[in-house]
Amino acid sequence: MSRTARTRPRTRTRTRLGTGLSATALLTAAALLPAPAHAEDVTDYTITVDPRAEGAAIGDTMYGVFFEDINRAADGGLYAELVQNRSFEYSTADNGSYTPLTSWTAGGTAEVRDDSGRLNERNRTYLALGAGSSVTNAGYTTGVRVEQGKRYDFSVWARAENGSTLTVTLEDAAGTLANTRRVAVKGGWARYEAAFTATRTSNRGRLAVASSGTAALDMVSLFPRDTYKGQPNGLRKDLAEKIAALKPGFVRFPGGCLVNTGSMEDYSEESGWQRERAYQWKDTVGPVEERATNANFWGYNQSYGLGYYEYFRFAEDVGAMPLPVVPALVTGCGQNRATDDEELLERHIRDTLDLIEFANGPADSTWGRVRAEMGHRRPFGLTHLGVGNEENLPREFYARFERFRAAIEAEHPDITVVSNSGPDDTGTTFDTLWQLNRDGDVDMVDEHYYNSPRWFLQNNDRYDSYDRGGPKVFLGEYASQGNAWKNGLAEAAFMTGLERNADIVELASYAPLLADEDHVQWSPDMIWFNNHASWGSANYEVQKLFMTNTGDRVVPSRASGTPDVSGPISGAVGLSTWATSAAYDDVRVTAADGAPLLSDDFSGDASQWTHRGAGSWSVRDGQYVQTDETAENTLVTAGDPAWKNYDLHVRATKRSGKEGFLVAFGVKDTGNHYWWNLGGWNNTRSAVEQAVDGGKSTLLSRAGSIETGRAYDIDVKVRGRQVTLYLDGQEWGGFTDDKPAEPFRQVVTEDDRTGDLIVKVVNAQPAEARTTVDLGGARTASTARVTTLAADADAVNTETDTPVTPVTSTLRGVSGGFTYTFPENSVTFLRIERR
The missing domain is CATH 2.60.120.260 (Galactose-binding domain-like)
Incomplete structure (x- = not known):
């Protein structure tokens, strides 16, 4: 796009510290503002580097990979075995469609x-x-x-x-x-x-x-x-090589929800091997023909041919720190059970101590001998171990975590024991677990979140205010809910904030890692494959660029930002269900001054409503009823997308099914709205979620469930960008959605080995960003090596087409400072030799 054709402003109204502590406009609003005269003489942004200031040190293990057997990532994926159901162990007890002769x-x-x-x-x-x-x-x-x-x-x-x-x-x-x-x-x-x-x-x-x-x-x-590196019982070479090319600092395994779901028991004299038992590392080592197969949380079987020994070996082969995660005897991922069996808890604690011996013990120790007999006499050098994953019962989890930690520290005080903060980036479970972890002086806390690209653009400063004296953060799972280039851009912008806060965020890994295109339980994913090819997503290219150009310390810098021109929350209203049948009645929308906008008691038809989702809606006995309890996202909407500053009242009743019901507001379309999700996540918690272009972010979350057959009065008050929610006349919570989504982010780091300054700039908007870069008097070479990722925002890498691919070039005349035009929708790294 030519500069004279552009219509957004060239001047900036604020300066951000680091990569950006204040923020941005709605990206779509920027085109509404006129360009000033003589635009070619005015730069869009400025970046000022302070090479004499002290920034955070960045560890060698900052970025790593998280492996979970989801999307057929292990059997039929990374594990190179070509025969499915090789030991005839498939069973209808594991999957209703399975028999011992499946495949x-x-x-x-x-x-x-x-x-x-x-x-x-x-x-x-x-x-x-x-x-x-x-x-x-x-x-x-x-x-x-x-x-x-x-x-x-x-x-x-x-x-x-x-x-x-x-x-x-x-x-x-x-x-x-x-x-x-x-x-x-x-x-x-x-x-x-x-x-x-x-x-x-x-x-x-x-x-x-x-x-x-x-x-x-x-x-x-x-x-x-x-196989990869010719290892016996080895890994599929092309997939392993793509992971190795990331140069990961750590490998987290084996999950994920895989870790802490299923039965907590295993073998009993009465029933033999239990199906759907929790993942237990001892099942996965020793001769492959003696490893017990198991049902996978994600709906298929796992042979355990890819087991703990192979995970440790792979981490070693790629030069990464192994980071195993063991179950804490509190299930997660919607199961929400905690064991009261003291003997079982003690056995799992002992199993965890045995795991450390398997990894680190001498070859003549009990479990070190097992490792040695498998072909690895030398210890693997385990230093970090996670206990638990995304538990929704915070106090029950933490009580058991303390038992694990005390036992580990008593025998292995050099092991860092990692706790977690539940499945969300906010909410009561998150807050409770973080408080328990702080009070307990935990070393490191594992955070997980999957949010919209907008959330990642809004939250670059997430870790700026974390307690520098508290636990460190392991960002063990994150992604922006999509594999298009706009998702990679948003994640790149967020990663500049991770690096700036490397004194808090010591480990970070995108998730999930792998997906078979024919067996997808979760999307997005970093690397996709079929039985003959593999390819990196746009997100993979972002991770690879950051992981192979991290640097050893942050060089403090600041940058100008983009003006905020966001307006009030506006949109229609909606009703929905998710794996539930529900009935709605007495819907009323009134303006702030009391003027009626919508009223429907369903005494007639539902002509005011538009069916936008799945499900089966009809008027029955004066209620609007959705009857398909298997359908998800059954959204129906009514009203004007231009509505703002209004009050919404709904009476809702759950009739049957797994979850509760959803009441939407600020609805633009099926992919852009807010909704209050009451009784979500298998009826374990309620949350307000914002959907932007189909990707959802949690704005507010609380534990709780919805009763079947009970009518609930729901009220939503929208004023400007402030929303207050009431349940049965009592204030349930509220939020202000006024955080802009800044599209221009940057961070500067220094590579001790080469002496390079690495200027990393993300321009996540559909317009170029002409930028003045001031290197703060640093003596540098006159040229810079430039690596650029740029593509259409909706571009997606596939087996046959990879529009998101790095392009390298050379920039001359950079000594002391320079002006550079960063392409639209781009991530650019400039490596400048410091002298």
């Missing part, structure tokens, strides 16, 4: 058995094949991927008392993909191996095993020979 096709006589002939106590089921029978495995997603000329290693545990020959084939619909292999089996259970070299490339391969005689099979496996 298998049997020909002839094939029977899955669970009896005394099993391979071992933990791997209980196996396949009995009759003479002349066969089974074929379809792998994950579209099939088994093989590449011409590449080597693949087959293995199987088999038993054939009278002898049998197994004929093993790789094939697809067009024919064979490699030369057939034959394996002679005789006697009791033993492991047999064969190797293939693919003669063709296919994404839809199948592994077939046929038996000439009666035989039993278990742990049928096919691995690419070319």
Whole structure:
């Protein structure tokens, strides 16, 4: 866009300290302001660097990665095994659509058995094949991927008392993909191996095993020979390499909601291995054929082939600090249970101490010996360990956390034990846990939040006011609810604030890390893949740029900002449900002066309402009723999007379902509104959320539930940008949404190794930003190495198209200071050698 064509102002009305302590206009409003005369002579922004001032030190582990087995991230993803359900352990108890032969096709006589002939106590089921029978495995997603000329290693545990020959084939619909292999089996259970070299490339391969005689099979496996760093039981190379390219300072594992959900029990004499039990690290180490499989919180099975040993090994391979997280015996992620079983709690505490010994103990210790026998005599060097994840029962969690911490510190005082602050960036659970953590002198607190891009642009200063004498922050999960470039821009702007506050935020990781495009439980994600390709999202490119150009200390700087021209909250009103059936009545909207704007008692029809979401709405017995309790976001709206300064009254009743009901205000459309979510998150808490372009942020949150069959009177008072909420006549809470979304952010750091000043600038707006940069008298080289990410705000990286890709260039004439025009919708890093 040419400068003469631009219509937004070139002058700035305020200066921000650091990367920005005051803020910004609504981005869409900027185009309404006229340009001053002689605009070409006036810069849009200024950045002033103070190289003599002392900024926060940035640790080598500042940025890392968070791995959770969600979106098929482990089996069928990072774990290189190509056979799905290799040990025939899938069960309807785990997933209603599963059977022990899921992903298998049997020909002839094939029977899955669970009896005394099993391979071992933990791997209980196996396949009995009759003479002349066969089974074929379809792998994950579209099939088994093989590449011409590449080597693949087959293995199987088999038993054939009278002898049998197994004929093993790789094939697809067009024919064979490699030369057939034959394996002679005789006697009791033993492991047999064969190797293939693919003669063709296919994404839809199948592994077939046929038996000439009666035989039993278990742990049928096919691995690419070319795993990451050639490790046995290894990782898919392209995915591991993309993670390694980030140069992460730490690897957090194994979750996430995966950690603290499911049954807290495991084995009992009466029922054997419990399905859906909580993740327990001891299930995941030792020989893979002896690891107990488990149901995954995210709806599928996990083989534990990728277990704690492999996580530690991967962290070591990429040069990162391992950061495991163990369950605190308080479930989270909507389950909200806490154990009162003292014996069980003590066992889990002992298991955690054993984990530290597994990681750090000598090779002749009990658990150090297990590690050594797996191939790693030298300790892994564990220094940090998390206890718990997103618990919604703050006091119950913290009481148990204290037990874990006391036991760990008594035996391992050098281990940093990490607590957490629940699932949100604000609210009663967050406040309670932070107070408990401060009072308990906790070393580090894990924060999680997923919010809209606007929230990230508004909250660059989040950590400016944190107590410098309190616990440090581990920002273990964050993302801006989308994989478009506008999401990456907002996250980049926020990350400048993380770096400025590196004395508080010591660790940070975007989440989730991986997603199979055919199995998505959560989006957005950093790296996407299918069975033959992988690609980094726009968010990945932002993380990579920051993670590989962090620097060792912050160089204090300040920048001018963008004028705020935001107006009052305006919009129509709405009603909605989420996995619930609810009824609404007596809807009234009145202006601040008492003038009626809307009144509906549903004694007639619902003609004033527009159905914008899912669900089934109808007028019944003088109420507006949504009857589909499986539907989500069933929004209906009424009124004028230009309404402002009004009072909304609604009477709402939950009829059935998992949650409560939602009352919306300030509604522009389905992706832009506020709503009061009463009884959300499986009816465990209520919150006010703001949706901007479909991404939601929590503005206010409190624990609590909604009763079925009870009518609630709900009132919302909107005045300017102030909102007050009343439940049954009592004030429930309120907020003022007056924080601007500043699109221009920056931070400057210095790299001790190279001596470079790294000027990092985010311009998250659809217009260039001509900027004067004053280096504060620092002696520097006359050139700068420039790396730029720039694209259309809605651009998305895909397998075949990556519009968000770094571009490098050289800028001359930078000594002492310079003027630079930062492209619209861009992240720019300038590395300037300091002399």
